[in-house]
Amino acid sequence: MLHQLEAVITAISDAVWPIFLPFMLIVGAFTSIRTIFMIQGKATKPAGLKIKNIIGPASISLGAMIGTGAIIGVLGALSKFSASGEVNVEAMAIWALIGACIMVPVSYAETLNSKIMGKSPKEYIGQLITPKLGMVYAVCFVALAVFGFGGFQFSGIDSVASLVTSQFMGINLTLTQRYMFIVVPVIAVVAALVLSKKHEIFMNAMTYMIGTAVVGYFIFFTLFVIKTSGYIPTYFAHILEGMTNPVNGFSGIVLGFVLGMQKVLQTAETGLGALAMAAQEADTKPREAAMISLIPTVVTVVVSIVVTSYIASYGINAGIITFQGGAAERLAEYFATAESITGIFGLVVLCAFTVLSALTTILGSYYYMTKLFKENHINKNIAIYLALIILAGTLAVFGANVVFEAVDLLLFVLCGINVTALAIFTVKEWKKYVISDDNQDQRKAS
Numbered sequence: 001m002l003h004q005l006e007a008v009i010t011a012i013s014d015a016v017w018p019i020f021l022p023f024m025l026i027v028g029a030f031t032s033i034r035t036i037f038m039i040q041g042k043a044t045k046p047a048g049l050k051i052k053n054i055i056g057p058a059s060i061s062l063g064a065m066i067g068t069g070a071i072i073g074v075l076g077a078l079s080k081f082s083a084s085g086e087v088n089v090e091a092m093a094i095w096a097l098i099g100a101c102i103m104v105p106v107s108y109a110e111t112l113n114s115k116i117m118g119k120s121p122k123e124y125i126g127q128l129i130t131p132k133l134g135m136v137y138a139v140c141f142v143a144l145a146v147f148g149f150g151g152f153q154f155s156g157i158d159s160v161a162s163l164v165t166s167q168f169m170g171i172n173l174t175l176t177q178r179y180m181f182i183v184v185p186v187i188a189v190v191a192a193l194v195l196s197k198k199h200e201i202f203m204n205a206m207t208y209m210i211g212t213a214v215v216g217y218f219i220f221f222t223l224f225v226i227k228t229s230g231y232i233p234t235y236f237a238h239i240l241e242g243m244t245n246p247v248n249g250f251s252g253i254v255l256g257f258v259l260g261m262q263k264v265l266q267t268a269e270t271g272l273g274a275l276a277m278a279a280q281e282a283d284t285k286p287r288e289a290a291m292i293s294l295i296p297t298v299v300t301v302v303v304s305i306v307v308t309s310y311i312a313s314y315g316i317n318a319g320i321i322t323f324q325g326g327a328a329e330r331l332a333e334y335f336a337t338a339e340s341i342t343g344i345f346g347l348v349v350l351c352a353f354t355v356l357s358a359l360t361t362i363l364g365s366y367y368y369m370t371k372l373f374k375e376n377h378i379n380k381n382i383a384i385y386l387a388l389i390i391l392a393g394t395l396a397v398f399g400a401n402v403v404f405e406a407v408d409l410l411l412f413v414l415c416g417i418n419v420t421a422l423a424i425f426t427v428k429e430w431k432k433y434v435i436s437d438d439n440q441d442q443r444k445a446s
Contacts, residue, residue, distance in 0.1 A: 013408045018254065020412050021261050025099070027423050028271060034426040035109035038225050040287065043116050043433045047285035054292050059207040060278040060367055062296035064271055065211065067361030070304035070353055075330045077259040078312055084255055088237060089316070091242025091243040092430035093309035096260030098300045103270040104294065106419070111293040113425055115286035116274035116433050121273030125421045128429060137417050138372040139411055141273065146388040148407040153358035154389075154396035158182050159328040160354045163335060175397055183393040190389060192364050194382055201430060202367075206360050213356035216297065220342060220349040221307050227341050228314055235313050253445075260305075262408055268300045277371040280411040298300025311337055343391040362389060 083088045117124050121141075161182045165171045173181070193205055225232070246256065264270060275297070279289040312341030315321035317336030321332060338346035365384050373381055 008091055008405050009409055012167070013406075013412070014117070016412050017258050017262065017408065020416065021258060022328060024261070024265075024271065024415060024419060025102055027419050029421065030104055031422050032102075032105035032109045033351075034113055036105065039430045040112060040425060043430060043435060044112065044286040045435065047288040049291055051109075055207060056203060056282045057278045057289065057292050058295050059203065059210060060364055061275055061293065062210050062214065062299060062360075063291075065274075065296055065300040065361075065364075066214065066303055066357045067153050068358050069149070069152050070300070070357065071308055071350075071354065072152065072156050072159070072327050072331055072335060073378050074263055074304050074308040075137075075312060075334060077263050078309070079330060081256060081259055083322045086242065086246060086256070088242030088246075090238040090313045091246065091258045092256045092263075093305050094239050094243060094260075095257040096264050096305045097301070099257070099261040100264050100268070100270075100305070103264055103268070104297055104301070106298045107268070107270050107275050107293050108290045109426075110271065110273065110289035110418070110422060111275050111279045112396050113422055113430070115279060115284070115289045116430070117425070120280065120371055121276050121421070124425065125228050125417060128421045128424045130419075133417060136311040137273070137414060140417075141372060141374055142365075142369055142384075142388070144272075144414060145368050145408065146385060146408040147392050150362050150365055150389050151275075151392040151396045152407075153181055154186065154393040155327060156295070156354050157186055157358050158397055159331045159434050160351050162328065163332050164351060179394070179397045183397055185391055186359070186362075187390055189359065190363075190366075191386055193384065195362060197378065202363065206363055207231060207365075209356045209358045213353045213360070215352065215397070216349045217303060217307070217353045220353075221311075221337070223342050224311060224338065231314055231317065234317065235310055238313060256320060262411070263304065264301065265411050265415060268297045270297065271282075271419050272411070273414070273418045274368060277368055280371060287299070310409075314341075329427050363387075387394055 078089045078092060081092050084181070106437060114121065114124065117127075119127065122134045122138045125137050159177055160177060164174055193202055196202070242256070263270070269275065275293040279293060282289070282292075284292065306319075312321055312334065314322075315333060318337065320337045320340060321330070322332040323333075335347055335350055338350055369381055369385055370378070
């Protein structure tokens with residue numbers, strides 16, 4: 001039954017995305033252009049960046065964005081591209097970056113407009129379209145962030161732990177042992193932080209974990225690039241060949257673009273409304289909040305697309321990465337590629353990055369849940385959240401992938417609703433928020 005449901009969800013997702021992407025690109029570009037060149041100048045005042053205001057929103061956004069999907073998700077897309085017959089799978093990276101150039105301004109527009117309205121996505125969707133759709137958005141977001149993305153994180157941590165125990169300890173854990181000794185401790189750590197109900201502890205944990213993970217990962221990648229500098233021209237040659245002469249012709253270009261855009265939306269969360277919610281963490285002006293939102297977006301795109309595709313490309317060329325097997329096998333090949341160049345240092349950094357970034361993504365999903373549902377129901381929120389992550393962790397180990405297959409479909413639903421609401425705002429509603437001629441920062445009642 002589950003396999004049939006997975007097949008149906010996958011078929012729907014595969015049919016919807018080629019139609020949805022042009023919508024996202026056109027409406028997203030339209031919304032961004034109107035926001036940046038028209039609304040920004042009339043509804044906001046210039047604002048500079050304050051360091052104290054960057055830490056909170058950037059930590060929440062970056063922590064929630066960068067997870068195991070930055071490696072496992074991109075490897076999965078490259079594997080799918082390779083399975084279609086494409087040889088130069090690196091071309092997917094450039095399609096993703098082209099899409100990012102269009103979609104990153106949407107992150108700016110999303111945050112700016114949300115700040116202008118003074119409302120979260122659930123609230124402005126309810127106001128601009130209908131409250132029922134706002135609730136649909138909230139439920140789908142929780143399903144995606146806590147259940148879908150959370151499941152990916154548990155899968156990543158499980159894969160890393162299984163890899164380390166089998167290769168370095170000679171121990172092959174059973175499914176039950178993996179669940180008890182890997183998933184349960186992770187749930188316990190997350191539960192302890194959430195049940196503390198102390199925002200400062202929660203934020204400090206997010207900040208230190210994601211900061212350590214990203215800094216370590218960039219140090220590792222810098223060392224990897226230096227040691228493989230002779231391969232850089234080959235990498236770009238493969239990208240150019242894959243773009244200009246794809247094996248499957250036009251269909252290969254379409255698939256590369258679709259896969260690339262899915263990874264941009266999935267990892268950078270452009271158009272989902274997550275950045276707008278994270279912007280509520282600090283009392284920032286609209287332009288300042290919008291500029292802050294670009295930091296985690298750009299860092300995430302670089303980490304997930306550029307770094308992963310380069311290392312994977314080198315591994316393919318060296319015969320280490322074959323894309324045979326599932327996610328765990330692909331991750332093992334990726335780690336082996338890193339170890340072949342940077343030794344045990346690279347392996348340790350990748351393990352730490354995977355675990356820490358996974359933890360911050362799981363924690364970040366709780367933050368979003370508190371922003372989508374009433375904070376005075378905190379005990380109820382915690383209970384639902386813990387129930388969802390326990391279920392996600394259980395499914396991640398014991399192999400029911402139906403929820404994970406629904407991630408791309410949930411992305412379509414959420415982005416479609418949110419971007420449509422923003423487009424409506426930029427067409428007519430924004431005029432209610434124009435700053436008066438005497439430069440007093442007062443908004444007209446909506």
